[in-house]
Amino acid sequence: MHIGIDVRLPFYQMGGISQYILHLLPALAALDSENQYSLFHLGRDGRSYTPHAAPNFQRKNVHTPSHHKLERWALGLELLPHRLDVLHSPDFIPPQWGGRRKVITVHDLNFIFYPQFLTQASMAYYANQIERAVQVADHISADSHATRHDLIEQLHVPPEKITTVHLAANPLYEREYEETAVSATLQKHNLPRDFILFVGTLEPRKNLPFLIRAYDELLQQGEIDVPLVLVGGKGWLFEEVFTTIDELGLHDKVRHLTGIFDEELAHFYHAAGVLVTPSHYEGFGLPALEAMHCGCLVIVSNRGSLPEVVGQAGMQLPLDDEVVWTDALRRVLTDSALRQKMITRGHDQAKTFTWQKAAQMTLEIYKDVV
Missing domain, CATH: 3.40.50.2000 (Glycogen Phosphorylase B;)
Known part of the structure; x- marks a missing residue:
């Protein structure tokens, strides 16, 4: 043939x-x-x-x-x-x-x-x-x-x-990485551990203004103070993302980084407190799968294929209430027992692809x- x-x-x-x-x-x-x-x-x-x-x-x-x-x-x-x-x-x-x-x-x-x-x-x-x-x-x-x-x-x-x-994920996300390498990447980009991570193109489908508003509410509660890191290139109609950052005065809290790929992105997954994907629609959702391989917790919208990819390993949330997302972010960043359970489930779920x-x-x- x-x-x-x-x-x-x-x-x-x-x-x-x-x-x-x-x-x-x-x-x-x-x-x-x-x-x-x-x-x-x-x-x-x-x-x-x-x-x-x-x-x-x-x-x-x-x-x-x-x-x-x-x-x-x-x-x-x-x-x-x-x-x-x-x-x-x-x-x-x-x-x-x-x-x-x-x-x-x-x-x-x-x-x-x-x-x-x-x-x-x-x-x-x-x-x-x-x-x-x-x-x-x-x-x-x-x-x-x-x-x-x-x-x-x-x-x-x-x-x-x-x-x-x-x-399935790129096999490089299945590897173990030395903590010294992860720390070096964090130092290079001046990032602490346990930051909130988004990976993907900046475009309307990704629903980033919604995420930024939920993140702002989290900061207002005063219990958590970690940056939100947006990793990905500018797509089309991305301007509202930066308008929302301006309106909320979050220039020093929301970081936008480009050119982060492969091993360096794996380091980001290993160091992040949670990956968040609030998309209106995804045909698959590779970042969520990559993150689970790396032991990173995931919160996704309950739209499209995302529930199918994360299964019971990640939180699946509706897009009609930013407060629900704020509460979920607070829980996964502060509840150590929940974190460990989600990490274990994430590894198991990722291996099925x-x-x-x-x-x-x-x-x-x-x-x-x-």
């Missing part, structure tokens, strides 16, 4: 979808030495995402940029000569041609539920093409049961056409559609 996988997106951005691509490939290579894989890179991308010591995985160059307005047709024409049995499009939208069978991964339906939270470019790319994509796909891989349910309810996709394939399992289920999808 000749399987093609579109791996162009990491050239442009290293967000959640790119992380999915980069971790699925080596897991597939470890599992499958029989089928032939063509990994379609952007020609000008100097990096290679082809797994090492896997002769059945080969890099192939294409020239069509991701999210180009003519992508469906241009990429399709480039793929036709490769005579693929299966083409896997990890970024929702498959080309017009290029594989006898098409598999797509749908990560979320944010653009349907919250169109006001997206840029016009993102809306034009995803929302205007998703109905055709799910129709022409022979099978759909969904990141979560929540996304699978949304596909069935919102786009009327037959349930038998969708398989939930949970993501593996890239080996994701690769096995993905390979079964490839086999089933041919």
